[in-house]
Amino acid sequence: MAEGAGAASGTADGGSGIDDFVALARSLLRALCASPQAMALLALAAGLCAVVAATTFMQLRLNAWTKAFYDTLADKDISGFGRQLVLYLFIAGTLLALNVAQKRLNLTMKMKLREGLTRDLIAQWLAPGRVFLIAGAGLIGVNPDQRVHEDVNHLAELSTDLGVGLLQSALLLLSFIGVLWSLSEGVLLSLGGRPFSIPGYMVWAALIYAGAASLLSWRAARRLVPINAERYARESNLRFALVHASEHGEGIAVHRGEADEKLRLNEKFDRLLDVLRAHVGVTTLLTWVTAGYGWITLVAPIIVVSPAYFSGSLTFGGLLMAVGAFEQVNLSLRWFVDNAGAIADWRATLLRVAGFRRALEAQDRVDGVSRIRLAVSPDNTLRFDDLVVISPSARIGIDAAQVEIAPGEHTLIVGAPGSGKTTLFRALAGLWSWGAGGIQLPSDDRIMFMPKRAYMTDGSLRENLAYPAQADQFASTHFEEALARMGLDHLVRRLDERERWDRELTEAEQQSLAFARLLLHKPLWVIVDSAMDSLPAAARKTLFEMFGRELSASTLINISGPQGADPFFRRVLHLVALQPRSTGAKLGR
Structure with a gap:
């Protein structure tokens, strides 16, 4: 095999630069756009955008309802309380229908995305001669079934979940940041007995809080990309060795090779354990950040909003509305924190799938050697x-x-x-x-x-x-x-x-x-x-x-x-x- 093909495989399983990653991602996107599933994927994406936008609007209505509902409780307004309950049933029922619709669209999107990627990869793999040539292309050609089956499925699942989650977080952020800004207007803060005001201070507090957590999460999770890529490769090697031993049981038995086979399998499992230990270490460090951030988040919104409440700028219902808006903004901004591990996993999986596809295409190009x-x-x-x-x-x-x-x-x-x-x-x-x-x-x-x-x-x-x-x-x-x-x-x-x-x-x-x-x-x-x-x-x-x-x-x-x-x-x-x-x-x- 020409070295060009080998080079293609060298960066396929992690460790590639951002330019190479973008190029690989584009190659998969182009393949999907050219697939028979392209129109279905486009329609599903449009449907998901519409449902997510409608859900965001109804969550804004729910946030506004919070103020009115709790103000009726504080004012002991029984008739207003009843009207708010009826309104809640309408909002909750609408959100329920939207959630069910989003779930169905999510699952259908995953299925169609997997179908498009799988059919494309099978077509690339089974192009004339490639199934033979890729087997001799080095590590990139080991266990292609893992990449076509497990990795493509995992990539479809992660791409849909992360894509929809990012869209939802972006819409929530844009919607509720305006609510927070308006609730911050006219609020006086005090430092050393001297009053002062910061326009939109609740928004700035949410940005600083979530930004710090995102930075810490990124630093903790960045090592997961190469670790996950290596973990999938070693899992695949172990599974292949187990299947190979199972299929050649007679040969192992007649040669009395059980001890040698056990040694080989244990060696492969030990190699897997090495990368799993590294995964445990990095995941533990990431958990310190994400879990700690989660516990602090229980009280952080109330601490940030409390000056406006104590100054009399907010009613009790307004306090809860502001807390809810802060939590929504914070939830949107902490999307990266909550998904740092999943993003690293997605990137590693995309590198394996797209790298394999690029290596398949490279089999048609032989540089530096004469051809028959x-x-x-x-x-x-x-x-x-x-x-x-x-x-x-x-x-x-x-x-x-x-x-x-x-x-x-x-x-x-x-x-x-x-x-x-x-x-x-x-x-x-x-x-x-x-x-x-x-x-x-x-x-x-x-x-x-x-x-x-x-x-x-x-x-x-x-x-x-x-x-x-x-x-x-x-x-x-x-x-x-x-x-x-x-x-x-x-x-x-x-x-x-x-x-x-x-x-x-x-x-x-x-x-x-x-x-x-x-x-x-x-x-x-x-x-x-x-x-x-x-x-x-x-x-x-x-x-x-x-x-x-x-x-x-x-x-x-x-x-x-x-x-x-x-x-x-x-x-x-x-x-x-x-x-x-x-x-x-x-x-x-």
């Missing part, structure tokens, strides 16, 4: 033109500079163990572009590539046979005939069962199933990476017979070791090691 030229053959032949394939350990080529393989010319490409056979196969499949020279292939829809290890989906056996097409494109009898032809008659009755077929079937059965796919798809070219080596002799013989009958229009290119030799092949080419030469870039695999 891939082209479509105009006459349905397979050509190698001075082909050089650069692997992490060697430079390999074909024993002839110019090679042309015509349709029907079944060819064996022989290479010794470790000579780069799989790398050549990947180059033919367009997954490995590092090298020089050119490859001309027939059009994609006429080729079927068969890797060394057969791929089994998590669907039914019928869906596995039809892969990558849909099962309903083939008649049911075709599935049965394909299985029977490859000696898999015993699986016919299980065609519609859903199992972990990569566990249920032996390696030879999986490869036989993969070759049975050929009978359904009937490709004109079949390029195989040592996949025939694990087949029993009888299955190999059947396969060669298939290319003489059912697949007579197909051409087989088998990349294998010397053991793959057979009179069936009309042509034999050899992989050769070429003189090493600096590529100018670091390769991934």
